Amino acid sequence: MADPSAPTDADVSDREAEVLALIGARLSNAEIARRLFISVRTVESHVSSLLRKLGAANRRELANLSASSGGPAGGFGGATLAAVEAAAPVGYTRRDGLNIAYQVTGTGSVDLVLVAGFVSHLTLDWTERRHAHFLHRLGTFSRLIRFDKRGTGMSDRPGTLPDLETRMGDVAAVMDAVRSEQAVLFGYSEGGPMSILYAASHPDRVKGLVIYASYARRLWAPDYPWGDRPEDRASYAAQVERDWAWEADMRQMCPHADEELARWWGQRCRAATSPGAARALIEMNSLVDVRETLSAVQAPTLVLHRRHDLDSRIEEGRYIAEHIPGARFVELEGTDHFVAVEPDQILDPVEEFVLGLDSSTPPVSSLTTLLALRVEGQVEPTRVREILQGVLGEYRGVPALAEQTAVLATFDGPARAVRCGLAIVTRAADAGLRVSVGLHTAEVARHGATVSGAGVAVVQSVADHAPRGEVWATSTLRDLSAGSGLAFETRATIDVPSLDRWVELVAAVPE
Secondary structure, X not given: OOOOOOOOHHHOOHHHHHHHHHHHOOOOHHHHHHHHOOOHHHHHHHXXXXXXXXXXXXXXXHHHHHHHOOOOOOOOOHHHHHHHHHOOOEEEEEEOOEEXXXXXXXXXXXXXXXXXXXXXXXXHHHOOHHHHHHHHHHHHOOEEEEXXXXXXXXXXXXXXXXXXXXXXXXXXXXXXXXXXXXXXXXXXXXHHHHHHHHHHHOHHHXXXXXXXXXOOEOEOEOOEOOOEOHHHHHHHHHHHHHHOOXXXXXXXXXXOOOHHHHHHHHHHHHHHOXXXXXXXXXXXXXXXXXXXXXXXXXXXXXXXXXXXXXXXXXXHHHHHHHHOOOOEEEEEOOOOOOOOOOHHHHHHHHHHHHHOOOOOOOOOEEEEEEEEEEEOOOOOHXXXXXXXXXXXXXXXXXXXXXXXXXXXXXXXXXXXXXHHHHHHHHXXXXXOXXXXXXXXXXXXXXXXXXXXXXXXXXXXXXXXXOOOOOEEEEHHHHHHOOOOOOEEEEXXXXXXXXXXXXXXXXXXXXX
16 A cells, blocks of 8 residues: 555656556556657656655555545646646647647546637647636546637638628537547637537537537627627627737636636637637627527537626526527526636536437438529530539539429538639530529438438529529528628528428629
8 A cells, every 4th residue: 555654746757647647547657658749768767666655555656646635626636637637748730731839638438528718729728727617527438628719729810801601611620620520519708609500511420519608699680689790799899809819708708717717718718819819710700690500419418607707798608508409598596707717617517418428320401501503594504514514523512413493512511612603604604505593501401412401492493583694592501601702792581381480692892
């Protein structure tokens, strides 16, 4: 047995403390060597030294000492292990010519992708003790996969800020890079809409969905009265840019922050992005609207929100939960929006939810953007197919079949579909063909190359209403394209019997 009077952590070097923490996590010497970038022989030397200094008889007693000698506040427990996790290598995966930074930590058996809020910084995120505890605890019940969204943190800065669809694609790229076939998505604050859109668009890759302190849209609408008025949102964006050198909107996100957290918040934000980019991010997020997407989420969903959150109101969390089929809503006490304030209050229900998920057969339906074509006159089908084949590949469109729709293609993002539609009408005109394009985003079922669902009839109706040479879309697609740089003009409102409501139609403006 270990000697109670054995030397304490004061006699153990920092490197030995790291080795001890990983022994407590039940890692082998080879795994420890890979994690710390040292040789197995060096690990063995540290283990021998720990056995001697701590009076332990064997490795099992070392593991027990690691587990019992303290938590996040000190000793060899969570704080030390969090420090080790912070040293885990940062990897990069390329998408659209940009490098997206990611980091994998944790010892759990379930993959969990954390989609952070406004900004993040993979290494600085570990340097504040409460936020480090938040990350470390997530890793105790999951393999934690984190990434810095393009334009922030350690990822490349694009020439212009990306839209929601592009950022959503980065989630898939990171999952592919770390060989994660299916994961729980945990999106908080700004990361919520992106996680919702990804879960609806790629249901086969989402085991479960957790949304904390988020929203379905940012701006006020008659049926969404909790959003900000455009002028108030613009004023807030200007204030954040102006104060970025000081508090970087900390008082709204975590009003109960002490001096230590406030100082770290400012340093992290300024390292993650610039004042002008911060303002642009807020302006882009002001255009986000995923209300029409909520009903297409099929994964088990947990929604959490603090009662007096200053950044997003609790009614917004309830709205999300009420519109995602089968979602569970948990109301938390408190005012602070940020996850580092009382993190265990958030993580207790999250851990219960994640560990309670069962594996299931991947669903066959998903949120999909549909493209339908209307061709005027008698035209050989081969001429139309030649144009489509030349354009679809450029925009990652997939040919599809459906009843009562002669030409159809599907996309996993609305902005690419719009640009593809604009390219089709241009190339068709060059070839002497008169065509119009209709677009709609909806939940559809897939059976091989065949798609079905109410959305198929809607998209064909849109194409039928569009004048020759124009690309028309539903307002649902327009809202999901926010931040893409695309412009739309309102053209008509039609009654859609299959949806039992009127739908606004908009025309895409050529770029």
